[in-house]
Amino acid sequence: MRDVSFGQYYPSDSFVHKCDPRTKLLFLIAYIVMIFLAKNFYALGVCALVFVIVAVASKVPFKSLLRSVKAVLFLLAFTAFLNLFFHSGKTVLWQWKFVVITQEAVYFTVFLAVRLFLLVLGSAILTLTTTPVALTDGIESLLSPLKWLKFPVHELALIMSIALRFIPILTEETGRIMNAQKARGADFETGSLFKRVKAIVPILIPLIIGAFRRADELGDAMDARCYSGSKVRTKYKKLTFTWRDLIALLLIVSLIVGIVLLRVYTPWLI
Amino acid sequence: MEAIKFEKVHFSYEADRETKDVFAEDTRFSLDGVDFSVEEGEFVAVLGHNGSGKSTLARLIDGLLSPTSGKITVLGLDAGEEKSLFDIRKQVGIVFQNPDNQTVATIVEDDIAFGPENIGVPRAEIGERITFALNAVGMSAYRHATTTRLSGGQKQRVAIAGVLALKPKIMILDEATAMLDPRGRKEVIDVVRRLNKEENITVLLITHFPEEALLADRAIVMHKGAIVMEGKPADVLGREEELQKCALTLPKAMKISRALGRFGLDVADSLTESTLAENIEKALRTADSSHIEIPQTRGACTRLKSVSSDGRILCKDLRYVYNSNSPFATFALNGVTVEIPAGEFFGILGHTGSGKSTFVQHLNALIKLPTAEKKYKVKKGKALPQTVLNVGKFDLTDKKTDFKALRLSVGMVFQYPEYQLFAETVFEDVAFGLKNFFEEMTEEETEKAVREAIEAVGLVYEEVKDKSPFDLSGGQKRRVAIAGVIVTKPKILVLDEPAAGLDPLGKEEILSLLHSLHESWCETVIIVSHDMDEIAENCTRVAVFSEGKIVAVGSPKCVFSSAEVINTAGLDVPFTQKTARILKEKGIAFDCDLTLADFVQKTLAFAKTAGAGTYRKQGGGEHA
Numbered sequence: 104m105r106d107v108s109f110g111q112y113y114p115s116d117s118f119v120h121k122c123d124p125r126t127k128l129l130f131l132i133a134y135i136v137m138i139f140l141a142k143n144f145y146a147l148g149v150c151a152l153v154f155v156i157v158a159v160a161s162k163v164p165f166k167s168l169l170r171s172v173k174a175v176l177f178l179l180a181f182t183a184f185l186n187l188f189f190h191s192g193k194t195v196l197w198q199w200k201f202v203v204i205t206q207e208a209v210y211f212t213v214f215l216a217v218r219l220f221l222l223v224l225g226s227a228i229l230t231l232t233t234t235p236v237a238l239t240d241g242i243e244s245l246l247s248p249l250k251w252l253k254f255p256v257h258e259l260a261l262i263m264s265i266a267l268r269f270i271p272i273l274t275e276e277t278g279r280i281m282n283a284q285k286a287r288g289a290d291f292e293t294g295s296l297f298k299r300v301k302a303i304v305p306i307l308i309p310l311i312i313g314a315f316r317r318a319d320e321l322g323d324a325m326d327a328r329c330y331s332g333s334k335v336r337t338k339y340k341k342l343t344f345t346w347r348d349l350i351a352l353l354l355i356v357s358l359i360v361g362i363v364l365l366r367v368y369t370p371w372l373i
Numbered sequence: 374m375e376a377i378k379f380e381k382v383h384f385s386y387e388a389d390r391e392t393k394d395v396f397a398e399d400t401r402f403s404l405d406g407v408d409f410s411v412e413e414g415e416f417v418a419v420l421g422h423n424g425s426g427k428s429t430l431a432r433l434i435d436g437l438l439s440p441t442s443g444k445i446t447v448l449g450l451d452a453g454e455e456k457s458l459f460d461i462r463k464q465v466g467i468v469f470q471n472p473d474n475q476t477v478a479t480i481v482e483d484d485i486a487f488g489p490e491n492i493g494v495p496r497a498e499i500g501e502r503i504t505f506a507l508n509a510v511g512m513s514a515y516r517h518a519t520t521t522r523l524s525g526g527q528k529q530r531v532a533i534a535g536v537l538a539l540k541p542k543i544m545i546l547d548e549a550t551a552m553l554d555p556r557g558r559k560e561v562i563d564v565v566r567r568l569n570k571e572e573n574i575t576v577l578l579i580t581h582f583p584e585e586a587l588l589a590d591r592a593i594v595m596h597k598g599a600i601v602m603e604g605k606p607a608d609v610l611g612r613e614e615e616l617q618k619c620a621l622t623l624p625k626a627m628k629i630s631r632a633l634g635r636f637g638l639d640v641a642d643s644l645t646e647s648t649l650a651e652n653i654e655k656a657l658r659t660a661d662s663s664h665i666e667i668p669q670t671r672g673a674c675t676r677l678k679s680v681s682s683d684g685r686i687l688c689k690d691l692r693y694v695y696n697s698n699s700p701f702a703t704f705a706l707n708g709v710t711v712e713i714p715a716g717e718f719f720g721i722l723g724h725t726g727s728g729k730s731t732f733v734q735h736l737n738a739l740i741k742l743p744t745a746e747k748k749y750k751v752k753k754g755k756a757l758p759q760t761v762l763n764v765g766k767f768d769l770t771d772k773k774t775d776f777k778a779l780r781l782s783v784g785m786v787f788q789y790p791e792y793q794l795f796a797e798t799v800f801e802d803v804a805f806g807l808k809n810f811f812e813e814m815t816e817e818e819t820e821k822a823v824r825e826a827i828e829a830v831g832l833v834y835e836e837v838k839d840k841s842p843f844d845l846s847g848g849q850k851r852r853v854a855i856a857g858v859i860v861t862k863p864k865i866l867v868l869d870e871p872a873a874g875l876d877p878l879g880k881e882e883i884l885s886l887l888h889s890l891h892e893s894w895c896e897t898v899i900i901v902s903h904d905m906d907e908i909a910e911n912c913t914r915v916a917v918f919s920e921g922k923i924v925a926v927g928s929p930k931c932v933f934s935s936a937e938v939i940n941t942a943g944l945d946v947p948f949t950q951k952t953a954r955i956l957k958e959k960g961i962a963f964d965c966d967l968t969l970a971d972f973v974q975k976t977l978a979f980a981k982t983a984g985a986g987t988y989r990k991q992g993g994g995e996h997a
Contacts, residue, residue, distance in 0.1 A: 114517075234480055235479050236479060264479075268520075272521065279787060279788075279793075282734065283790065285780070286783075286787075287809060288809030288861075289809055290777075304795065305795045305805065312795075312843070321474050323437050323469065324467075324477075325487075327467045328488040328535065328539065329459060329488060330487075331491065336493060337494060339496060340483070340486075
């Protein structure tokens with residue numbers, strides 16, 4: 104159970120692991136923008152190439168990568184599948200009563216699936232190569248200009264990192280509670296929708312109560328360790344840019360420039 | 374100088390925070406006029422059963438709660454004052470009970486850095502402090518490890534390191550060992566003792582294990598919000614009657630020496646297994662055997678009962694693979710073969726990850742056996758493993774088995790079952806299983822069954838049935854949770870660590886409750902436990918799991934006497950076995966079941982037959 108949880112970190116000392124989390128976040132944003140700008144398979148091919156380069160540099164085995172996106176694959180397939188029927192087009196390939204599949208729909212479905220897949224894989228690379236603490240530090244640092252607007256950046260980052268920390272614990276607890284109620288004859292798999300929703304109550308209530316209990320205890324523990332907000336706080340881990348980040352940032356910039364140039368001069372390609 | 378000083382401190386959770394008006398009717402005080410002080414560098418143990426007010430004490434010292442009346446001074450600062458709290462917290466560290474709920478970060482070093490970061494320690498120094506703290510708790514190798522993957526004892530040591538990094542003068546352990554197995558408990562206590570000796574940190578150890586209190590300079594016993602006993606641990610822990618009133622127990626060595634005394638063998642009060650063995654040796658030399666009576670007790674093995682075969686479990690070559698289709702495939706179970714005849718009070722031992730939980734989850738099909746071909750990916754020409762798993766009259770290898778009926782006859786109580794309570798009233802929660810299994814049941818029948826279950830766990834039906842389960846005390850919650858499983862009268866009852874986290878009296882009560890179920894309608898009871906003493910004291914037979922296999926099955930006596938088994942599985946041995954071993958080295962050898970009662974009986978029998986004073990000759994003869 105623990106191993107399928109979101110945000111699993113794959114320890115290694117690769118180029119990508121050593122990059123500053125802020126660089127990785129920026130890179131991911133640029134990558135996502137690129138994917139959304141892509142209008143055809145050539146452009147997606149470029150995105151895929153970028154992804155492959157980063158994936159190889161990260162030294163994360165392909166299997167772990169796939170495993171970490173397994174959970175969303177179903178959702179992805181489902182979205183694509185719906186598009187197959189609902190995307191309108193002219194060239195009809197197959198028809199049965201009111202169900203129509205057109206050539207355009209097939210093209211669009213495949214395009215969308217590839218696009219979403221690249222998106223999910225890219226995000227997975229980030230969480231696989233960055234510890235939750237580094238990630239939240241990165242977000243905190245990137246958002247720090249908002250401090251001037253009295254936005255509680257530090258608190259937000261802390262909430263995020265604690266949430267990430269408790270995901271595996273709560274996942275495990277859910278499993279344990281489910282098993283316990285199953286052992287008492289609870290049935291989550293059969294029956295009407297109403298019945299199934301009702302069956303969740305004996306899981307949800309203990310889980311919520313447990314979460315509050317944990318929150319209470321964690322609050323005490325944090326208080327006892329002198330937590331008092333961000334006024335006097337120092338940071339043990341300082342984020343520092345290195346030559347790696349420079350290379351990564353140069354790569355982003357050149358990609359963006361490249362795409363813009365291609366859009367201007369060869370609009371039929373991109 | 375005094376590190377901590379309490380002067381007439383009262384505290385009530387019900388008191389109005391604003392006016393601190395406690396003179397409203399029926400105010401229940403969690404602390405009722407507490408006066409005590411702790412000197413700097415002292416190691417003080419605070420004992421008390423659950424709900425005695427000892428945890429409130431810890432929270433008051435650190436200003437997590439403020440006293441309703443009275444004065445608390447910590448290192449010269451007033452803990453009731455809001456403005457001195459930060460300075461107090463810098464110098465007082467608390468380690469709480471649940472290791473998971475006090476870790477802030479995912480990586481060990483980040484978590485330890487949290488405290489120093491909060492008080493504004495410069496970056497370079499934080500690094501030094503982390504190194505120091507991890508060294509002090511012996512966890513340097515885990516600096517970059519993920520906190521969720523550590524064992525309970527390791528997690529608590531990290532929590533201690535997190536507190537140490539603040540360089541506190543006082544350290545409070547608020548039942549920090551209650552959720553740990555004996556090995557983890559020892560790890561934590563050893564660290565704390567060393568810190569007290571070497572770093573001169575004042576320690577307040579809040580616990581309900583009398584054995585832990587023995588290590589302190591001074592012991593304080595709390596009961597109903599007041600300090601009722603105080604003094605040297607050896608002295609305090611010997612006052613049997615007073616301790617009983619506070620729902621506490623004697624240390625095991627003391628229990629045995631007192632019991633021997635009652636039957637005519639005058640053994641001096643002992644606190645550890647080695648002093649107990651020495652004192653028995655001395656007593657044997659001088660004892661007058663004519664005064665010794667031999668009590669009638671039942672050894673563990675007499676607990677067997679003969680019954681039908683509904684409670685029988687037969688398991689052959691059971692395998693289970695995690696992540697079966699990935700390169701990370703690991704055998705959680707690698708060919709488990711065991712037979713548990715009906716009528717046993719069966720114990721399952723083994724470390725975390727040894728496969729014992731996976732095994733018990735198979736028993737009521739929470740983990741279902743897959744079709745053999747798919748699971749084991751057997752290559753052509755190779756025979757399939759012949760897995761057999763029969764639980765009662767159910768054959769679990771058969772896909773057509775009625776799993777609902779199976780779950781009805783195999784009850785399963787998970788660890789900390791009180792965390793699964795959910796209903797508005799105790800009645801509804803207990804009736805949950807009934808409603809799932811018997812949809813047609815009439816209200817009278819339901820009420821009758823619920824009443825029986827609640828009474829079987831030792832609660833008064835009329836008193837608790839309409840209460841919210843969340844308003845009960847810890848021990849009561851656990852009973853209600855157990856009632857919710859036994860309400861359907863399963864023939865086989867499986868319990869994972871049924872007594873974990875309870876105080877000693879609560880532990881004894883839960884186990885005697887299980888024995889009474891076992892004597893009435895429950896044919897087979899299986900308990901999974903880390904606690905060797907619990908297993909030795911209660912089980913007729915034990916299976917030891919190690920790396921997905923059963924390495925030994927037999928009576929506690931024979932399992933614990935095999936050094937090889939104990940070493941491969943990395944287990945400890947029960948107290949009685951330890952003492953018997955030392956006695957044997959001294960030439961006093963006798964054969965006993967490992968329960969305390971049987972140990973006492975056999976020692977007395979030895980004293981009687983060997984003849985006081987002459988045992989040396991015989992014992993020596995055996996040795997040679």
